[in-house]
Amino acid sequence: MKNENGLDRVLRFMVAIILVALGFYVTGILSVVAYILVIVMFVTAVSGFCPLYKVFGINTNKK
Numbered sequence: 001m002k003n004e005n006g007l008d009r010v011l012r013f014m015v016a017i018i019l020v021a022l023g024f025y026v027t028g029i030l031s032v033v034a035y036i037l038v039i040v041m042f043v044t045a046v047s048g049f050c051p052l053y054k055v056f057g058i059n060t061n062k063k
Helices: 006-025 029-047 051-056
Strands: none
Touching: 006 029
16 A cells, blocks of 8 residues: 655655744745645655555555
8 A cells, every 4th residue: 555665755754844844934824834734744754655646656665
């Protein structure tokens, strides 16, 4: 069921950390969007599954 490899998951986690920092510096709707993206990136990094990858037929987990 997983469609992300280890590197993809680490990169998503790093992007989530960057977006958390960005969320502290911007205000209003941009802050809300940043935090929503943090949640999405973190959940997909932890689970190893990306719904958009499924839709487009992408699989970086070549096991």
